[in-house]
Amino acid sequence: MSGVQLKNITKKYDDLQVIHGIDLEIKEGEFCVFVGPSGCGKSTLLRMIAGLEETTGGEMFIGDRNVTTADPAERGISMVFQTYALYPHMTVEENMGFGLKMNKVPKAEIKSKVAEASRILKLDDYLSRKPKALSGGQRQRVAIGRAIVRGPEVFLFDEPLSNLDAELRVEMRVEISRLHNEIGATMIYVTHDQVEAMTLADKIVVLRDGRIEQVGSPLELYNNPDNKFVAGFIGSPxxxxxxxxxxxxxxxxxxxxxxxxxxxxxxxxxxxxxxxxxxxxxxxxxxxxxxxxxxxxxxxxxxxxxxxxxxxxxxxxxxxxxxxxxxxxxxxxxxxxxxxxxxxxxxxxxxxx
Ligand SMILES: Nc1ncnc2c1ncn2[C@@H]1O[C@H](COP(=O)(O)OP(=O)(O)O)[C@@H](O)[C@H]1O
Ligand SMILES: [Mg+2]
Structure with missing residues (x-):
């Protein structure tokens, strides 16, 4: 397990600067949520941490390793997306173990890692099903299971619950909280939904237009906002x-x-x-x-x-x-x-x- 440190991180797409010098420290085992309106740069920043987007300027550390230019596979991260991207012709068990199989991990080890993830996510009854025979929430649990079996140092989530209906979203939110309590890994979670941010986070990072507006615990932001934007964004109504x-x-x-x-x-x-x-x-x-x-x-x-x-x-x-x-x-x-x-x-x- 490792923390994540961002030092003056910037991102430009050609002439368009979308991330403006982000400094942030995420502690080992912390549940950190990036929240802000659509287009503020949450996904871009997360994808930069994952190594899926190049970093224009600044430095990035996972644990004590400088990963600014490292390949995604070398970073020790697993990412869960809004779309589950499961292989339709594989069973739940095969979907979860596929990444390990590609990395030539021995069969017995894959089996035990998948069994452990399945236990944590309560997927035992579904292991031989194909994705089409699962509900949206179950599919997203398989996608999370696939991330767990890789044993990452840091989990990255990009709006993982946005495709679920309201009731399931609440249920999965509780599941993700429980998952964090159980495995204790560092997690970075992106959402535009301040309720998700408030309920899941140890630390919330409020972003606007590629800049940090405020960092703090949910109640610090609620009780003690630094500016009108944060005051208006956190809390409902x-x-x-x-x-x-x-x-x-x-x-x-x-x-x-x-x-x-x-x-x-x-x-x-x-x-x-x-x-x-x-x-x-x-x-x-x-x-x-x-x-x-x-x-x-x-x-x-x-x-x-x-x-x-x-x-x-x-x-x-x-x-x-x-x-x-x-x-x-x-x-x-x-x-x-x-x-x-x-x-x-x-x-x-x-x-x-
Ligand atoms: N590949 C790209 N090329 C140009 N601009 C992009 C690209 N990806 C994202 N952007 C721009 O960067 C900004 C931040 O996008 P994004 O990180 O997806 O926001 P969020 O996830 O907070 O909704 C937006 O203005 C978006 O239009
Ligand atoms: Mg996004």
């Missing part, structure tokens, strides 16, 4: 943002009848434009007629989400426990406490602390 202006040591919020909010941060000069951020979970609907209009109410049973529009045409989502009694078009009032508010510069979108 996303954090609410309202425009404000710094005035006389407080923040004036036009959307909330020019309320003045005093915050325990080092405020910039009066006149500076800012955003305040408050999570839907930290806002309460209060009784009495307000000037916020109820746009949509989503009832999920245990919780409801109430979407409000302010007189300034900004939006606020409130999460409320249990059922909600708000009706479309009615007026509402909200309250939240200042200790739940985070502040961002409007221009740079960086956190003001």
């Amino acid at each position: 996303g954090m609410n943002f309202l425009k404000g202006v710094v005035e006389n040591g407080s923040v004036r919020i036009p959307a909330l009848q020019d309320s003045m909010i005093a915050l325990d941060v080092k405020l910039p000069a009066s006149g500076t434009k800012v955003y305040i951020g408050v999570r839907p979970q930290d806002i309460e609907l209060t009784s009495g007629e307000g000037d916020l209009r109820v746009d949509v109410t989503e009832e999920l049973g245990g919780v409801s989400y109430i979407y409000l529009k302010t007189p300034t045409d900004e939006r606020i989502v409130v999460e409320s426990r249990g059922e909600s009694s708000t009706a479309y078009g009615s007026n509402a009032n909200i309250s939240f406490t200042a200790d739940k508010v985070v502040l961002f510069d409007l221009e740079s979108e960086q956190r003001i602390r």
Whole structure:
């Protein structure tokens, strides 16, 4: 087992730079998730670690080996893709053992490695089936099994659950978590889904436009985002943002009848434009007629989400426990406490602390 270290990694496709100097240390045995919107460079970065894409600049280490220019086969990695890419004419057992067979590993050893992977992934009952007789989730387990039998130092996953329906996705997410607990290998997992990132990761790397926005544990990112992008990306529904202006040591919020909010941060000069951020979970609907209009109410049973529009045409989502009694078009009032508010510069979108 080994950790992975990236030093000032860059990638250009001709003149188009898609990765801009990534520095990152992934510890041995860590479950690291790269998350970010489509096109931000997650797959490119993962494929560079796998050796499937050339690295334009910087250096890359797996354990203490410099693998920047090493062949994929020399890196000690196994990769699992969104498409399972199983051989249709081979059984589950043959699919899992095929890579070892190609490497002339003795038959008995292949058999015992496949048996071990099959036990971990609960595939024992399916070993003699062909892929077409398996569900999507089972096929993806075979693909993961194929990665396990190679005994890699580092597992790489590129959106492995994206082809599965919602229910199976949750089930496989739990499986992958269990797999990591059981074999304890270093894993790097790419997804655009922040829920997957939050539930699987020891360490989340939030990427945007080929740059790291923030690195931290799920709760560090949730509780202490460095910028508006991370604050809005992590958490569901996303954090609410309202425009404000710094005035006389407080923040004036036009959307909330020019309320003045005093915050325990080092405020910039009066006149500076800012955003305040408050999570839907930290806002309460209060009784009495307000000037916020109820746009949509989503009832999920245990919780409801109430979407409000302010007189300034900004939006606020409130999460409320249990059922909600708000009706479309009615007026509402909200309250939240200042200790739940985070502040961002409007221009740079960086956190003001
Ligand atoms: N072979 C390629 N040639 C040119 N541009 C590419 C190539 N592969 C990816 N890109 C570009 O690199 C950026 C990052 O892509 P990708 O890593 O696939 O994003 P993600 O996996 O985060 O959705 C995108 O703008 C994409 O269009
Ligand atoms: Mg991708």
